[in-house]
Amino acid sequence: MSDSPISSTPEQIVSLTPKPVKRSLWRDAARRFRRNRLAMFGLIMLVFMLSLAVFADLIAPYDFGRVFLTLRANTLPFVNSAHPLGLDGSSRDYLTRLIFGARTSMMVGLMVPLISFAIGVPLGAMAGYLGGKFDFLVMRIVEVATAIPPLLFALFLLSIVGNGVWNVIAVLAVTAWIEPTRLTRAQFITYRERDFVMAARSLGSSHWRLVFIHILRNTLSPLIVSFTFAVPLAIFAEAGLSFLGIGITEPTASWGKMVGSGIGNFIRVYYHIALFPTIMVALTMLSFSFVGDGLQEALDPQRADDQ
């Protein structure tokens, strides 16, 4: 036994050496992300919600503002096949309202982080990269902004600028830029003094090259993760404000508003008014946070060995 050599032909040895695989951070991340079942579920749900939002006009059976005059019993869900999910308090088709609600939620959910990152990332990058007086100024503004609770401030601003989808988006973006600013600044401060940046600088790289090629690329993955988590926060804020009756104005459908109009003493009979939009909000927020968790794990190189 002991003297039997490991019998392996040269061909086998050759085949055992791993083939050189093209690997990059993004490729690895995509592989890790695909293996994460929850994250993939989130991604599928997210695509579903997005397509609801984009193709709402095509999918929805009716116009979102159309009022139906029908029997009281038909306003309940699962009774009348013309209105599978029943009608809302103003006798509008509930399925249609739900589908159009996806449009509002997605619009707010994506526009708010987009705007707030468009403000926060350059601001944080400049503060972190330049330092000095500019950094001091930005940090003082951030300090003032953190002293005001975001939701209260949004409410206050909305009472000034008035309701409506774009006003909600603007108001929420004004309160949401702090997080990306802080994150970007912190990232820029850590990377500014790293050896590879110093090396690039001593080789004569311009400031633009240092910022965009060397630093920003490295901060990209935390920024993406933070963006993904900012989306459900914005959706939550919109739903909440509309729930309180101060967000989205009436003909536009909004899940938060629908939940809000559903509560009251008649909720035991017309349960669908609160239940269905709740499911939609929960699914959307859940899918975004699954995707966010998945991205966080996939993009963090230190976690690469765990999986």
Add this chain to the structure above:
Amino acid sequence: MVGYLIRRVISLFLVMLVVSLIVFVLMNSIPGGPFSLGERGYTPDALANLERKYGLDKPLVERYLNFLIGAVQLDFGNSFSVAGSPPVTQVILRTWPVTLHVGSYTIALSFTLGILMGIVSAYRRNSFLDNAVTFTATLGITLPNFIIATFLLLIFGYQNGWGAPNKWIIPPLWDGGPAILSQDYFLPVITYALAPLALVARYTRSSVSDALGADYVRTARAKGLSERFIMLRHVLRNALIPMVTVLLPQIPNLLTGSLFIEVVFGIPGLGKFFITSIFSRDYPMIMGLVMLVAFFWGLMYLITDVLYTLIDPRIRLGASASR
């Protein structure tokens, strides 16, 4: 240390000054005023009289200076919209205790249960219990609390008459049992606690499992120390340090109340009051509430930073200029 504290307190008040200026200017930038709204329809003479009574006819700068002079003496003026126009501080003193009650039960529940859940799931990673905790945490973070509130009310509230709005009283802390068991508190506190509970459990889990993998724990095990001793002395002590910065800022948030919870359950607290005063354009109330919240949050951040240095001796106050 003393110098640092003084600097921080000064900056806190500067921040409050700026906040008050911003809110004051924004608030007064909209056309109309608290008395030109709605269906009351005052005659121009009556309107002018009312505005003179509440000092709204004076120029903006003078009103702001008056506000500042009052605010320094903790006098924010009289409310416009509350019946009998009592002083703002009196209204706050009446409504804040309600919010404080709900908030402190919420903190107690979410922090104890959350830390426990986090520790258990860190010790039994990938077990059924861990998955259950992760699931609850995900739900707590992703489900908006007004939605949870709505359904708790639907399931438990209306049948049992719990949390029926508009009959809120502040129960004594101990009334034949802890007040949290009183029906008025039960549902709001559970709803309110879910999100912070999720956050606490999540952070505890990752923090404790980081500590469990550290060298000093291996050393302690190699020395043959009992697992209980290791947990209390080494793991928890080190794991709880980074959590202070995450958990303590939750406290001001919880103690100033949630708009949604208070609206859904009809709790007459600060949050609900803030909404009504915004919509009736009750300027002194808005200023008073904003100042209270800004001060409270700023103070809590300050306490967090100080506490952090007390727990972790490696950190020096004010040493890091670029934080």
